Amino acid sequence: MSTLFNLPDETPAPPAGDRRSSVADLNAIIKRARDIMRKDSGLNGDIERIPQFSWLLFLKALDAQEEDREDFGTGPFRPLIEAPYRWRDWASCKEKQRRTGDSLTQFVNTELLPYLARRSGSPELDVIGTIFKEVQNRMRSGYLLRSVVDAIEGIDFHAQDEVYTMAHVYESMLQELRDAAGDSGEFYTPRPVVRFMVRMTAPKPNETVLDPACGTGGFLVETFEYLRKQYGKELSADAAAEIDANLRGIEKKSLPYLLATMNLLLHGISRPNLTLDNTLRHPIASHRHQRVDVVLTNPPFGGEEESSVPKNFPTDKRTTDTAWLFLQVIMERLTEGGRCAVVVPNNILFEGGVGTKVRKAILDNFNLHTIVRLPNGVFAPYTLIPSNVLFFDRTGPTKAIWFYEVPLPEKRRNFTKTKPMNDVHLAELEAWWGGPERSGRVTTPHAWRVPVKELNDEVDLDLQNPHQKDELAHRDPSELIADLIESEQELLTLLQQLQREFDGGQQ
Template sequence: MITGEIKSKVDAVWDAFWTGGISNPLEVMEQITYLLFIRRLDDEQTLALNRANLLKKPITDNPFPVGQDYDGRDWEDLRWSRFKNMDAAQAFEVVDKRVFPFIKDMRGEDSTYAHFMKDARLTIPNAGMLQRVVDRLDKIPMDNLDTKGDIYEYLLAKIASAGQNGQFRTPRHIIQLMVEMMRPEPGDRIVDPASGTCGFLVATTEYMRANYADAISSGAGREQYHHDMFHGFDFDNTMLRIGSMNMLLHGVEQPDIRYRDSLAQASNDDAGAYSMILANPPFAGSLDYENTAKDLQQIVKTKKTELLFMALFLRLLKPGGRAAVIVPDGVLFGSSKAHKELRRILVEDHKLDAVVKLPSGVFKPYAGVSTAILFFTRTDSGGTDHVWFYDVQADGFSLDDKRTPLLDEGKLGVSGVLNDHEHAKNNLPDVLKRWFLRDSSELEQQRTEQSFCVPKDDIAAQGYDLSLNRYKEIVHEEVEHRTPEVILDELDRLEKEITDGMAQLREMLAGGAA
């Protein structure tokens, strides 16, 4: 867990950028990502040298060449451990003119990180600012894997707190809930078609390390975990760089993080390739038919991105594959032909498992849109017997723009173990608990409760409307009011008490004056 001392050191790095004139939080994050990558290369070089010395063999897997370049300059100068001790002007010259061009020339065949660093550009304007940033970054401990990941997550959280581009971050506790509900396992191929900073994939790595450490630490399990388990697509190169570094600092050697417009025609080469989808795509706007994959239009004929992404999820999943995705409420009850057809497909042609309604303040202060989490399984042969609904009313944080933590909000642990919580403050632990009872005791829940199941026939009869309020029953308590005569008598009594009190006060004042 990141300590207050480390947070203050990270804050100092962030402040060095802001006081130096770089105030765009994404640019700050991008520059920090480059520098962390450079520091990571130095750590890899040190490991390679130690391995070579131990085995008494020539160094073969080092990131930096050995010796001197064509101009007779020492390659060692490109290492973090070397240039951090140079004077400011010399270090700036080396980093700007040599280190960054070196990163650009690194080929992506061996590393997804190197591939996305090929457009790296130093935007730190002067030697003094670079020296301050490097000195402050160097003071942050990056030896422990968990600490590395926590530090980077804290940096990403600062993008949101800076008040810009907060839409790139789904709240971490919501991501964690979805991962715990899905329970990924070794062998799963997990994809996020709008990966951004790779928050869903990172949360999955934490879950895997907490629950399957032995299975992913050696042999075929380790190979699959590091090279084939995690897949993320985005068409923003900045997000790809940040997301790739996020995965690297969480210990995944070679995730498949790629540039891709997931809804485009050219991206139709991995249908049925994945066993799990975890996503919160950018549901906004419309697309031109010409820019959209034709097979998605065959599933649901629409220009609405939220519906096209749902069609994409069904295409990417293999039969038996499962998805947990955040959707705007319009997907649940939209009245267009495309909306109704998509919901019919989910219920009749596949297995719709659950609809978890989220409070409208979950994404504040950046958006007040109402959302829900849909859980479904691709079957191609139906299988929906009933759908489980849960009405989340509290997620452990205030639902205003400040989103301050509430007392006793409880906490979801990546091991699947829940701490004690106050139900009224945070429903998320209860969601997780009841999710695994949806085929047993939850079937007996009345529709007046916070969670309940609805048979498929009832949903079909309502035109496949999936809004929770369509099925939830509200019980109105009978309240007995006093009769008007009784209320008037009470007012007379109160008025007499006030009159008598005022009379006593006058007598006391008159006595005092005398």
């Protein structure tokens, strides 16, 4: 049975052989649909094709769930979507009843999408209405749209194994969307980093978990997977249902909101607790009334908000840099004993002015127990800005900070798009971590401890590993040049890909 709005029982992954076959079949369907969309003049690149595919996929999946509810549910059945707006009515109906060409585009644009945008009155209906308030059909050809719909018909959302497989195929599509988005690609955080942050904060089933800039929902999906794996057999039906409400995300852009909703639904989060909103537009004091146990996030790097947003923050901590604003929100959102893991750019560790004041506020009011310094290229080629993960909790002021510098693999100068970071690169760090209590930590060539009293007046946290020489200063110039060439080649490859997408869209 489908799982979109009812929490599924623990379902084992299909055997590897079956999964490979199913993945191949689903990839073939997706490729066929995307090849068809490439022919439509209204769609330019995957940045538009993947969202178009996603809302169609959502309607197909939802209709399968509705059929299961009608056939196997208890009590009176009330459809979330009524005829003639159900997928079965206009998409998978008999040949004589199928719309195509101008008839199909007119129906979708003037009847179907406005109807869906008006749905409200229950949590499920609110999800549908919120998604479709922002959805547009960008396909101009009703004949090509019909072909895409027919391709999606090949996906069977009644089969749990197929839903499981589709969730993982969909994740790969989201990574492609990051690739296609270029310098707007703020939708995707590398999964090894996300999984590590989730494991080290170790959320519990009864705890509230928030991502205030959730993008496509990666942190929430990985938290859900972690909870099901760690506690699945111990959860009562009520406790399992509570998890959905406890996983909370806020996203201000309609495209990633749509993608996140679909992502969470496919992974079995039955009622995605997502809000289409700008976290930063609310007065900072208001966040104190919505505190949570855990915050997991990667807020936008270097973004700027409209001039009215900084006015929501204390006068001495106002800035248009979104990273600093999100840090202030996180501090207000954490309950007593709450904990956080947040990805930040390098300037957060040393920037003066507002930066110094925010860092002092963290150290005075929170235990900033660990700073993980990520190696070069984790987010390449989309940004080459060095990144870090801050781990802190509301358990009292910071007395000392552990730094851990994740090393690059041997003979590697940086991670790249074609050779990215994976889970094994964080295994040594996880072994050093010391479990939930962070016990038994020791100084190593990659780890060192700094008492707060040794920091300077600016609380500069951009500290060099005392066990390592300044590698940049002692490296051969030819190696530095090779690094620059490799980075430029990555960027050139991305630009050439975007150019091909653009040229294809103009044909």
